[in-house]
Amino acid sequence: MSSEKIISHSEASTIFNKDIERVNWHDETLWFVREKRDKSAHQIPDWELLRETASQIKNNVLSNIHDYLVEFEANAQKNGITVHWAADAKEHNEIVHAIMVKNNVKQMVKSKSMLTEECHLNDYLADKGIEVIDSDLGEYIVQLRKEPPSHIVLPAIHLKKEDVSETFHEHLGTEKGNFDPQYLTESARQSLRNTFLTRKVALTGVNFAVAETGEFVVCTNEGNADMGAHLADVHIACMGFEKLIPQRKHLGVFLRLLARSATGQPITTFSSHFKKPRNGQEMHIVIVDNGRSTQLGREDFRNSLKCIRCGACMNTCPVYRRSGGHSYHNAVAGPIGSILAPNLDMSKNADLPFASTLCGSCTNVCPVKIDIHDQLYKWRQVLVKEGHTPTAKTMAMKTMATVLANPTIFSIAGKSGRFVMKNIPALVNNKMNKWFDQREMPAVPEESFREWYKKNSRESKAKDNE
């Protein structure tokens, strides 16, 4: 995974845009989800107050996270849960592996956890000879195809039913050419049911962890987290430390927002509160940092940690919809991914904050009011200062800044610019000019506004009349 060459967002999206029909389909499919979100949000009269409330709770969490973590750990332990702490992805993977070894188990069933994607847990465990099966249908599909998820809530949203049909035909022996989603889902259900019934260890993610009670909540529509956890002897739940909320009653706010923002559903089918292991079961929580405490110290970017992973910013993002999740080369794609990823690795992810028009729609749909597009702007400033932009771009910008700061040079440059474009279009209108590939240059007027103004303004006319 890590040795793969990174294709920049713009290169990847150029490739993605070669298949126009597919782009249209991808765009419309996600726009449909955005519309469902709108409809659902508009049914809650105090939706905007709800967002504000959630935002305030998360702000409180950020400023008290140390104490809440200590409180959470103590309560979870009291409940009979073993709590582990992982400084980074490597330690997280080692902890999970150690639990497997201790229980002498070589197979795991896993429900959706973007954190384990971030840590590349599957690859790590595979190297150690441990088989992991992802049980969320979308994740199961992409896992069979050896692809990463392209969306945090809809992992296989980049695929069409024909693709899924082919994959299932190859791996599950379904009928060739049967694209019926009902049929394909049923096949996966049968196959995964056997998995649930035979796995001794189940790993789940965590949507919310409650400091006050030491419980954690996992939300799914499929019921796969519960099927795994309640049948397994060992339940491991992995969470980034920002998943904490102060009190149980705050779940009321977040559960109202999460599914409505994500898919337009009023709530996920199952919102399961795990407080104690069932009799005879082992329950572990792995609390992971992996760069989060660094992000917490970046004043301009810390509130990205308020994210509840609903994916609304992806569905609304006009760039995401037309470039696909894989073009972001990060476990979390889209606008939120673009403000989280540079914290993990600036040079690898320097392109991502630029993969946006700063239109601001992401900020408006965010249920916890993260100022996503402002952070994209701020990351650009940081990345430039830290030297992660091409030298040619810096040179061009410096020239531009000099011209624009000096009215005299500007007026000469402006005139020559227009002169060039009017008289020698071949110079500008060549393949080096990315504007011109699919767009015409603006027509060049006879005179600029300031030239017109010199002759025609009220003052100049008054002068002429003197």
Next chain:
Amino acid sequence: MNSKAEILKKIKQNQPQNTTDLPDLELLNSDNPNVLETYKTVLKGIGGETVEVAGYQDILDFIRNNYSPDRRIITTIPELSEVASLNWKNDDPHTLQDVELAIISGHFGVAENSAIWVTDDILGQRVAPFIAQYLAIIIKKSDILATMQLAYKKIGNLEYGFGTFIAGPSKTADIEQSLVLGAHGARGLIVFLLD
């Protein structure tokens, strides 16, 4: 232990110095003059079904008319012992894999999302509502609350090992956003609304 101390130390250093107060949840509106109608409409919208019943006899009749006695039906409710088995709560959870229908009771329902709150003390087994092919939950009509805020007020500091909100049947739309009921959990959900 080492990592814990390091993480906590770094967090303490980096978390914002100005603490932000928690908001007042009472400001959020929980009015709904007709929770029952809302409940029924929302549940229908997410693929569940409501059946209004006067008492357990109605439920018994419904089960007899709609489910084959050859299939395994389990329940936690003694009044339903004529149609469903009560004797499974201490079995290995894996043995519930052939259950066709599980009938359980819920603590209360929530109108805004049609979710029903259940906890392990009334579930029989944690896996029961997930592993059964079909699920039926009984709640009293008078136990429907307007919103999740009220739901958590009612839950308060209640002690449980496991609790879950169940809203409709298990579902997925992971293949081209086409909704399919019965992903891994129950393929259908009936909510019996008791007078």
Next chain:
Amino acid sequence: MFQNLRQKILKIITQNMKIGLFIPCYVDQFYPKVGIATYELLLKLGCDVHFPMKQTCCGQPMANSGYEYLTKGCDANFIANFSEFDYIVCPSGSCVLHVKDHLHDEKQEKLASEMRKKVYELTEFITDILKVDSIEGNFPYKVGMHVSCHGQRGLKLSQMTELNAPFFSKPEQLLSNIKGLDLVSLRRKDECCGFGGTFCVTEEAVSVKMGQDRIKDHEKNNVDYITGGDMSCLMHLEGILRRQNSPVKTIHIAEILNS
């Protein structure tokens, strides 16, 4: 009677305030007609409006590319040109937003911060400061409104579809008394056109696709014109329209209001 009195008072106030006309650099160079329409419109509305000749650019192209630190010269020049005015008015939401959010000057920060509050986009200046509800004119065409993201989500010139909040639109309100103008209802009312400053060349594929998709929405409504408050969006859309040999034209809202 009362209406007349109110307008008289406003007229007196308007005549006594000095307005600086801020014409974005690319409008000055490529779209002088938009500058002219803005100037003439403000004159018609009774404003004492002046164009400072040494203005250049607000610095947004650099800042949005991550080079905000290079915009100090632009900021200083902007302040030198516009500090004498009571209001600064500009026919571009995007440039206004940049000044409002990012105009600074270490040597005269107080002045810079005052100026940030005095800069207005053309339509909001007309509705909020001049208190003019609508403008009479004649434009007998089918028109689609392209809502610029910076004007809408940045300056809040109109309601955003993401929010659960009542509808309003300052630009649409101003167009309501233009005779013959038939404003169509788009399917995606406020989706970005994909211009995005240097994004339009660094992410060319997505930028163009976004523009093409916006155009399709307008074309499905059989518009004659696409209008809007930001010439940069319109320049991008116009470039695509012309490449596609589309009969649809672009026109800045100032030109319609001045018709």
